[in-house]
Structures are given as C-alpha cells and as structure tokens.
Amino acid sequence: MVSCLELEVVKYISNSSNNGRVNMEIFAKDVDEAREEIFRVLPMMDRSVRIIYFDGWGGFGVSAVLRSIAKVLPSVRTAPELCFDRIIHIDCSEWKSERTMQRLIAEELKLDHSVISILDKQDEEDDFSGVDESSRSVIERVGLMIHQTLRGSKFMMIFLNGSDVEFDVGAFGPPFARFGDNMMIWAFKRRFLTMDHWKFMKHTEPPFLILQDDDVYEEGPYRWISVTSRNTKLHGLQTIPTAASSFFLAFERSDYPIPLPHGLFEHSNNLAPPFLKSHRLRFLGLDCCIDDQTGDGEDHTEWASLYSLWVLHLSYTDWNEILSEEKMDLMTNIKELNIEGTRCWQYTADLQGRLPNLQRLRIIKPTCQWETSRDVGNSFMDKARIEILDLSGNTEMEVVPTSLSKASGLRVLVLDGCDGVENIDGPGGLPSSIESFSFDGYGPAFEWTPSIELPFKHSCPPTTTETNNRDIKVSKISLAGCKQLKNLFLRGLPNLLELDLSGTAIKILDFETMVVQVPGLKRLFLIGCEHLRAINFPGKSDFERNLDLELLYIDTRPGAACHRSTIEENNSSQLQVNAIIADARLVRSLHSLIYYGMNSPRDVCFDIQVTSSPVSVGPVQPEAPCSDKIGHSEEESLNQLVPAHRYSDVSSMIGDASLPMQAFPPPPMKLDRHVEIAEGSHFLESELDKYRGLGGLMDLYAESLHVHDVPVCAIVPPPFWGNKLRHFCVERCSKVDAVFQTSPDGLLKLETLWVSHLLMARWICSKGYHFTGGTFRSLQHLHVRSCPSLQFVLPVWFPSFPSLKTLYIIHCSNLKHIFTLDNEYPEEIAVQGVLFPKLTTIHLHDLPELQQICEFKMVAPAVKTIVIRRCWNLCHPLPVVATDDIEIEKDGCVEVDAGHHPDSWTPRYKMKLPRVSVLR
Incomplete structure (x- = not known):
C-alpha cells in the first residue's frame, strides 16, 4: 500500500495576488518512487506552471526527496521538459538569512570571486555595524549578476527552505517568468505536525x-x-x-x-533500541524507569549488546548496574552518554580510563549528590575525543575539573545552573579547542541540541522570581586562550565581576543576546581578539540598569598579549576604556559605549589607539615646559626626526655644530580622553567621516589627539567642532594637504597644536568662511616643524589670539607667512592689527622664504624672547614687544617697530665656511 504525497502547483509568478494555485496528489511508498512520480507528472503540467511546492508525506521526507531529485535529474533524458541546462540545488535547511541564501546561489553557480567578495565585504560591514545576521537582506548587485548568469538558460532550482516564511526567489536573482522554461521545486524543512498528520501512518505499508x-x-x-x-x-x-x-x-x-x-x-x-540480547544495538534510551533488580548479574550474555552501543540515554532512571564500572568497560564503542536526573558530576571519576571513543557527555540535573567527595581531577586525562561536555544543573560543583585542559577535542562546554562554581579559568583550565560556552544562571535548558551548538534560546528557562533568589557564586570567567571560541551565552550572573575573552575568535559580542543580565560586571578583557568586529552594548536605559563596567581592555592586533600586571586596576566608579584597534570600524561600537557613559552620571576615560603595528604604540611623551635646552634622550630622539644638514660636517669644523634652536618642544601630554591613530590602521579614511564612529568620537569626546604615520589626505574632515579637544599632535603623515580641510567651527578648548613632518601640507588650516570667532581662543602653544610645502600656518578672521603663549616654527623651507588674512575679516584688523596679549616666546628657525610673521600688524606686548635664525628674507617689522631679549642673525634684513633699538639685540652671526672647500 502506497502513501499520498501532496504537490502544490503555482501557475505563474507575478506581483499580483492572482497567482493560480492548484493542489495535486501523487502516491509513493519511498523516496525513489516519490522522485519518479514527480518526474512523471512534470512533463504533463501546463507551461504556465513554474513553481511547485512539495509537502512530502505530511511534512516528512521532503529533504531526502529533494536531494534525490537533484542527484538524478541531470542524467534524465526521457522527456524534453526534464532536460535543463543547470540544476541548482539550494539547501537552506539551517536557515540564517536571505543574504546567506543568495550566497549559496552564487556559490552553486560558481560565480566569479568578485561576486563573493561583494557579499564578504557587505557582511563584514554589517558585522562592524552590529547588524543581526538574521535581518541581512539580499544585495541588488549580486542579484543582478545572478540574473545575468542565468538569463537565456533553462534551469531547475531545487530549494529546501529552513525558514518559516515563503520567499519570492526571483528577488534573489534567478529569473522566473510566466512563460519561461525555468522551474523550481521547493519545500519547507520542518512543519508543526499535529496528530491529524500522524494518523495516516497507520495505513501505510x-x-x-x-x-x-x-x-x-x-x-x-x-x-x-x-x-x-x-x-x-x-x-x-x-x-x-x-x-x-x-x-x-x-x-x-x-x-x-x-x-x-x-x-x-x-x-x-x-x-534500535532492542535490548540486552541484540548484537546490533546502537541506541538505548530510558526515561523515568526503575530497575526491579531481578536480573541475573552473572549472565554476561545478556549484556552483549553493550559492545555495539553508540548512545546511552538515561533520564531520571537510576539503573546502577548499567552504570557500573564493569558494564562501562564493555561499552568500548559508545560515542554519547547522557545521564539526566540521577548521577552528579563526580561520576566522571568513574569514567577515567573507560569509554575511549566517547564524544558527547551530559551529566545534568542530578537529584542526589555523592556522600563523600571524590577526586575528579584526572577524569578527563584520556578524553581527547570528547566534543560536548554538559554538566548543567550540578549546583554543588565548585570547581571545573583541572584535567579538562587535556580534552583537546572539546568543542562545547555547558555549565548552565552550576551555582557553586566561583571561578572559571582559561589558561591550564580549559582547552583551546572550545568553540561554544554556556553558563546560564537560570538553570539548565529544557532540551539540548543534537549538533555542535549551544542550546536553543527558546529552550532556556524563563527568568522567574525563584531563579532570581538563587545564590550564583561565579565571579570570574576566563576563556582566554580558547582560540576557537565563537559562540557564548552568559545570563543571570549577578556576582560576575570579570570576563576575559582574550585570544578568542569572537566576532560579535552582543550584550543583548550573548551576555545578558550581568549587572555586576566590572572588567572585560578582549586582548588578541583579531576577529572582533563589533560589541553590541545594551540601549541607554538597559546600559544604566544592567551594565556597570569599570574597565574595558581591547587589543585586536594579531598575536597581541598583555600581562595582567601591566594593567592598572580601576578602583573608581568611572569607566576606563583602553583599546588598541587594527580596524577603525570597531570604533563604532566604542562610540556607542562612550556615548551611553557620557550621558550617564558616571565619568568616562578612554585611551583608544587605532593601529595594527605589532609593537605597542606606548604613551605620548609627557608635557614639558618650552625651553631652548633639552635632555640627552630627547635630543637623540629629535636628531632621528630632523634631517641632518648637508654641511653639518663643515659646520663642526668651524665650531658651531650644536645649535640651541634644534631644541623643539616635545609633543603634548596624553589626557584622560585620548585618541591615537598610527600606521597600519585599516579603513581609516572612510571612518573619519563616520559621525557614529571614529570621526564622531574625535569630534565630540576626545581631549587629546595624536595622529602619526598614516597615509590619509585629511585628518579631520569637515565639519569638525572638537569642542573638548585640548591637545592636537600630528606628525609624519606624508599625504596630508591640510590638517583642517576647512576652517573649523569649534576648537574652543584647543590649547596645543603640535605639527611635525607633513611633507605635502600647504597650510594647517585652510581659508574659508568661519561661523564663530571663538576658534583657537584657548590656543596656548603653536609648534610647527619640518613641513617643506607649508605656505602659511593659520588664516586670521578674528582680532585676537587671546591665549597664545609660545610660537615655534622651524625647518619649513617654503613658508612665506605664519598668519595670513582670511578671505573675510573685520575691518579693524587692517587698522589696529591683531593682538597677542599673552605671547611670550617666538622661535623661528630655518625659514628661508619667510617674509613676515603676520600679513598685518601684530601687537604682542608680553613677548620676552624672540629668537630668529636662518630667516634670510624676513624683512618686515617684528611685532610691537616689551622686551630687549631679541636674538637675530646679523645678516638678516629684519626691521623693528618703533621703540626698539637694534643695539639692544643679541647679535648672532652666520657661520662662515672655510676659504678652501672641504667638500669631499
């Protein structure tokens, strides 16, 4: 007797609601007959039939039939209607997203690597933006390429749909037209089966x-x-x-x-299962059974089936004999052992030296404990093949067995409801092979997954009042060194203070789905996590209520390591973020964290370095007072940065090798909210434009900024406010044309602007319309050196630099003006000049094209020191000053405003070369 299978025929595909649907039945008793019946009816169908839904035997057997069709159809030549140019088999039984399905289509068609690259790049971008995988839609460009590849060919698409919804497959790229030759057979992977679906099984044969x-x-x-x-x-x-x-x-x-x-x-x-007398027993499962203890324990023939046993499942069945050491010795081929509701975790001591092929071990929800403690330290010394270990519900367990590190094949570790465990340590404690880890404070899941996965979210216990009152002791979880770890689920751990995921393969750390309800978490370490792409922090309200972080330490450079002794413990109530990030897109996640922190009652400090350099960037030199003299170590450092003069050996012959003007103020100090951008940073230029990324972090929150050795054309793209920025240091950026592309509208708190070795920069700030007169009002130190293309430093559109104290400009061979008038400026500047009321020090050195300091009258009544050397074309008057400490080389053509007599200056003579050339 054969069984009925259901086919639903869709006569054509359109955007209207008039799609014709016709149900038809075929009869078959197995997969092969079902396939042949489908082949028989396909040629008889109307040409308008393009889509066929296959329901199998009431929902059963669909995947097997579809696989069989995909395997056999290419060789079928019995009817022209069954001859196709392409057979496209798409198995989406494990549903992830529409994007994943489109990727499978592209891979099945063996499209060019450039197409897969588009998918990879968009997936990567969505990872960094924190887009959930299930919500990722198709990509139009990829759909167009799929359409162009299949257009003009006759194909059959076989699609197993693992989702709960129907799709217009044409939106993924494959062309389906009303009168075309292309067809599709598809089915849902699983259905909710009612007893009505089961009743027909009584009549099958x-x-x-x-x-x-x-x-x-x-x-x-x-x-x-x-x-x-x-x-x-x-x-x-x-x-x-x-x-x-x-x-x-x-x-x-x-x-x-x-x-x-x-x-x-x-x-x-x-x-399967038979029982004790079968030599072919593979699976034995007993649920809520009781041993009547009437069997003959000496009759070993009745246990012959244990030799062939693969899976033993005991649920709330206390059968001492089958769990005895003697019987365990017989189970040499067992691969999976599940004990629920009886033995506790200490039973693992009995497994030492036994079950050599064991791959999955679950000892969960024990109802009784061992009367005396047992030594379980060596339980896993010989369990190199074990892949899944589930000890859920062992509330009395206090430590994870130390020998677990020897289980080199372990992939999944589940400790849900292990309330007594206080610390979980990675180094020496857990194997590096772990891919998935779960610790649910609300207890064990209702069901486990048969594959290498964590329990499904829908099977997790609810958050009830009873579970909230449990004493869950774990305070530290360290999975550091678990290089394969990708999946993590932590929930309901109120005493968890520290989480260390250093060296893991985590891509996205989600505080809404992966790490949930950990209100006491203080320290989070992600050192050496080179695959990390996003940290999804909870929303603002949940952040204040459920997350109390004090220290976040991130380093995504490959192979990065950090000794805990070098990390300062943060004992204050503020949030400290330390991050060394190779890919600038990860800053999007930190921007959200800092935004939530800055808008909460807590204070936030951060030190974010964007670089992939294998050597630690290290701290910026601390701030030091400006002086003509520098220390020996600083002098060596500067000599490496400042190019050697062509005739330095000649200068040494005439006794003037050491020039005090070589002294240059060191970079400004690092402040509490610091950003550093260095060589090797990826996706930097695009992220500087992101308001909710690196650009926004620099603009809104950074107090000190250090940019060096990066090949970008612009450092701070417009508009840039930088209202909290106090220290700005930029050096060795060979492609930078201007530090500020357009004149900034903010920078109200900028105190130090330190610029060095910008080979292509023509100005520090370009000319343009300015919206506020407050820009640079707090600027105290302006230091520029070794910028050979520089034409001017800053445009002036306001009548005063009220805070400027020191001006150092050296080694800028093309500089003509330091300050120049902007396109628009107040009329009083032309008459009264610009006031520098606090300027005390002017050092100008090796500026051969410099014509004047200002392109207008400069009033600096507080100047105490002026040192000018190698500025041969400086012919315009110096500013009005109140000091006689002026040092200018004798041959200079510098004039002085009224009130200053040249006799009061300290002359500085140009070096004279020997009459006989010593050039070699």
Whole structure:
C-alpha cells in the first residue's frame, strides 16, 4: 500500500495576488518512487506552471526527496521538459538569512570571486555595524549578476527552505517568468505536525504504527512503532516484530511505572533500541524507569549488546548496574552518554580510563549528590575525543575539573545552573579547542541540541522570581586562550565581576543576546581578539540598569598579549576604556559605549589607539615646559626626526655644530580622553567621516589627539567642532594637504597644536568662511616643524589670539607667512592689527622664504624672547614687544617697530665656511 504525497502547483509568478494555485496528489511508498512520480507528472503540467511546492508525506521526507531529485535529474533524458541546462540545488535547511541564501546561489553557480567578495565585504560591514545576521537582506548587485548568469538558460532550482516564511526567489536573482522554461521545486524543512498528520501512518505499508491509549495492537511487519498511553497495560503487544528498527514507548503516568512483558525484545535484532540480547544495538534510551533488580548479574550474555552501543540515554532512571564500572568497560564503542536526573558530576571519576571513543557527555540535573567527595581531577586525562561536555544543573560543583585542559577535542562546554562554581579559568583550565560556552544562571535548558551548538534560546528557562533568589557564586570567567571560541551565552550572573575573552575568535559580542543580565560586571578583557568586529552594548536605559563596567581592555592586533600586571586596576566608579584597534570600524561600537557613559552620571576615560603595528604604540611623551635646552634622550630622539644638514660636517669644523634652536618642544601630554591613530590602521579614511564612529568620537569626546604615520589626505574632515579637544599632535603623515580641510567651527578648548613632518601640507588650516570667532581662543602653544610645502600656518578672521603663549616654527623651507588674512575679516584688523596679549616666546628657525610673521600688524606686548635664525628674507617689522631679549642673525634684513633699538639685540652671526672647500 502506497502513501499520498501532496504537490502544490503555482501557475505563474507575478506581483499580483492572482497567482493560480492548484493542489495535486501523487502516491509513493519511498523516496525513489516519490522522485519518479514527480518526474512523471512534470512533463504533463501546463507551461504556465513554474513553481511547485512539495509537502512530502505530511511534512516528512521532503529533504531526502529533494536531494534525490537533484542527484538524478541531470542524467534524465526521457522527456524534453526534464532536460535543463543547470540544476541548482539550494539547501537552506539551517536557515540564517536571505543574504546567506543568495550566497549559496552564487556559490552553486560558481560565480566569479568578485561576486563573493561583494557579499564578504557587505557582511563584514554589517558585522562592524552590529547588524543581526538574521535581518541581512539580499544585495541588488549580486542579484543582478545572478540574473545575468542565468538569463537565456533553462534551469531547475531545487530549494529546501529552513525558514518559516515563503520567499519570492526571483528577488534573489534567478529569473522566473510566466512563460519561461525555468522551474523550481521547493519545500519547507520542518512543519508543526499535529496528530491529524500522524494518523495516516497507520495505513501505510509497512513502516509506521501509532498506538494511543485504548488502541489495540495488531500484528504486522512494522519498522517504526510509537506507543503512548495513560493506561496500565499494553493491549495485545507481547513481542516486538522482527522487522522493527525503532520502538518508542511512553506511559503518561505519574505513579509507579508499569513492568514490561517478558520477551518483549526477544526477536528484535533490528531494533534500535532492542535490548540486552541484540548484537546490533546502537541506541538505548530510558526515561523515568526503575530497575526491579531481578536480573541475573552473572549472565554476561545478556549484556552483549553493550559492545555495539553508540548512545546511552538515561533520564531520571537510576539503573546502577548499567552504570557500573564493569558494564562501562564493555561499552568500548559508545560515542554519547547522557545521564539526566540521577548521577552528579563526580561520576566522571568513574569514567577515567573507560569509554575511549566517547564524544558527547551530559551529566545534568542530578537529584542526589555523592556522600563523600571524590577526586575528579584526572577524569578527563584520556578524553581527547570528547566534543560536548554538559554538566548543567550540578549546583554543588565548585570547581571545573583541572584535567579538562587535556580534552583537546572539546568543542562545547555547558555549565548552565552550576551555582557553586566561583571561578572559571582559561589558561591550564580549559582547552583551546572550545568553540561554544554556556553558563546560564537560570538553570539548565529544557532540551539540548543534537549538533555542535549551544542550546536553543527558546529552550532556556524563563527568568522567574525563584531563579532570581538563587545564590550564583561565579565571579570570574576566563576563556582566554580558547582560540576557537565563537559562540557564548552568559545570563543571570549577578556576582560576575570579570570576563576575559582574550585570544578568542569572537566576532560579535552582543550584550543583548550573548551576555545578558550581568549587572555586576566590572572588567572585560578582549586582548588578541583579531576577529572582533563589533560589541553590541545594551540601549541607554538597559546600559544604566544592567551594565556597570569599570574597565574595558581591547587589543585586536594579531598575536597581541598583555600581562595582567601591566594593567592598572580601576578602583573608581568611572569607566576606563583602553583599546588598541587594527580596524577603525570597531570604533563604532566604542562610540556607542562612550556615548551611553557620557550621558550617564558616571565619568568616562578612554585611551583608544587605532593601529595594527605589532609593537605597542606606548604613551605620548609627557608635557614639558618650552625651553631652548633639552635632555640627552630627547635630543637623540629629535636628531632621528630632523634631517641632518648637508654641511653639518663643515659646520663642526668651524665650531658651531650644536645649535640651541634644534631644541623643539616635545609633543603634548596624553589626557584622560585620548585618541591615537598610527600606521597600519585599516579603513581609516572612510571612518573619519563616520559621525557614529571614529570621526564622531574625535569630534565630540576626545581631549587629546595624536595622529602619526598614516597615509590619509585629511585628518579631520569637515565639519569638525572638537569642542573638548585640548591637545592636537600630528606628525609624519606624508599625504596630508591640510590638517583642517576647512576652517573649523569649534576648537574652543584647543590649547596645543603640535605639527611635525607633513611633507605635502600647504597650510594647517585652510581659508574659508568661519561661523564663530571663538576658534583657537584657548590656543596656548603653536609648534610647527619640518613641513617643506607649508605656505602659511593659520588664516586670521578674528582680532585676537587671546591665549597664545609660545610660537615655534622651524625647518619649513617654503613658508612665506605664519598668519595670513582670511578671505573675510573685520575691518579693524587692517587698522589696529591683531593682538597677542599673552605671547611670550617666538622661535623661528630655518625659514628661508619667510617674509613676515603676520600679513598685518601684530601687537604682542608680553613677548620676552624672540629668537630668529636662518630667516634670510624676513624683512618686515617684528611685532610691537616689551622686551630687549631679541636674538637675530646679523645678516638678516629684519626691521623693528618703533621703540626698539637694534643695539639692544643679541647679535648672532652666520657661520662662515672655510676659504678652501672641504667638500669631499
């Protein structure tokens, strides 16, 4: 007797709601017959039929039939309607997103690597932006390339849909037209099966038999038998048929269990499970059963089945004999052992030296504990093959077995509901092979997954008042060194203070789905996490309520390591963020964290370095007072940065090798909110434009900024306010044309502007319309050196630099003016000049093209020191000053405003070369 299969035919695809749908039935008893029946009916269908939905045997068998069609169809030549140029088999049974399905289509078509690269880049971008994988849609460009590849060819698409919704597959790229030759057969992977779907199995031949309550068993060659009953007897069932391969028995009773008939499994050698006498036993599962202790323990023939056993599942079944050391020695081929509701985690001590092929071990939800503590330290010394370890619900466990590090093949570790564990340490404690880790404070999941995955979210226990009152002791979780770790689930851990994920393969750390309800978390370490792309912090309200971070330490450089002794513990209530980031896109996540922190009652400090350099960037030199003299170590450093003069050896011959003007103020100090951008940073230029990324962080929150050795054309793109920026240091950026592309509208607090070795920069700040007169009002120190293309430093559009104290400009061979008039400026500047009321020090050195300091009258009544050397073209008057400490080389053509007599200056003579050339 054959079974009915359902096909739903869609006559054509359009955007209207008039799609014609027709249901039809075919009959088959197995996969091969179902495939051949589909091949038989396809040529007879109307040409307008393009889409066929296959429902299988009431939802069963669809994936097997689709695989068979994809395998056999390319060789079918019986009818022209079954001849296709391409067979596209898309198995999306493990559904992730529409984007993933489009990727599978592109890979199945073997499209050019450039197409896959588009998908990779967009996925990477979405990772850094924190876009959930399930919400990622198709990419139009990829869809167009798929469409162009398939256009003009005749193809059959076979699609297994693992989602819960239908899709217009044409939106992914494949062309489906009303009168085209292309077709698609598709099916859902799984359905919610009601008993109405199950009833038809009674009438199939021979595989299925369903017995419920008062149903009476009738003999037959059944292969699959399921019995569920509230009664106390099995009506008519005394022996399981020889042909049976699977037998499921469940009495829905809460009182004493019912004894099974003697000889029930006597003839069931094909059964999985049969029982003790079968040599082909693979799976043995017992749920809520009781050992009547009447068996003969000396009859070893009855345990012969244990040699072939692969899976032993005991749920709330306390069967001492099968768990004895003697019986465990027989299970040499067992791969999976599940013990639920009886033994506790200390039973692992009995497994030492046994079960050599064990891959999955679950000892969960124990109802009793060992009376005496057992030594479990070496339990996993010989368990190199174990892949899954689940110890959920072992509330009395205080430490993770130290030998677990020897389980070199362990991939999944689940400790849900292990309330007594205080610390979980990675180095020497956990193997580096772990891919997934779960610690749910609300207890064990209701069900586990059969694959190498964490328990499904829907199977996790609810957050009830009862679980909230539990004493969950874990305060530190360190998974440092678990290089394969990708999946993590932590929830309901109120005492967790420190989480260390250093050296893991985590891509996205989500505080809404992965690390949840950890209100006491103070320290988070992500050192050496080179794959890290995003940290999704909770929203503002949840951030203040559920996250109390004090220290976040990130380093995404490959192979980065950090000794804990070098990390200063933060004992204050502020949030300290230390990050060394290779990819600037990760700053988007930190921007959100700092934004939430800055808008909360807490203070936030950060030191963010964007670089991939393997050597630590290190701190910026501390601030030092400006002087003509510098220390020996600083002088060596500066000599490396300042190019050697062509005739330095000649200068030494005439006794003037050491020039005090070589002294240059060191870079400004690092402040509490510091950003450093250095060589090797990726995606830097695009991220400088991101308001909710690096650009916004620099603009809104940074107090000190140090940029060096990066090949960008612009450092701060417009508009740039920088209202909190106090110290700005930029050096060795060979492509920078201007530090500020347009004149900034902010910089109200900028105190130090330190610029060095910008080979292409023509000005520090370009001319343009300015919205505020407050820019540079706090500027105290302006220091520029070794910028050979510089034409002017700053434009002036306001009548005063009220805070400027020191002006150092050296080695700028093309500089003509330091300050020049902007395109628009107040009229009084032309008459009264610009006031520098606090300027005390002017040092100008090696500026051969400099014509004047200002392109206007400069009033500096507080100047105490003026030193000018090698400025041969400086012919315009110096500013009005109140000091006689002026040092100018004698041959200079410098004039002085009224009130200054040249006799009061300290002359400085140009060096004279020997009459006989010493050039070699």
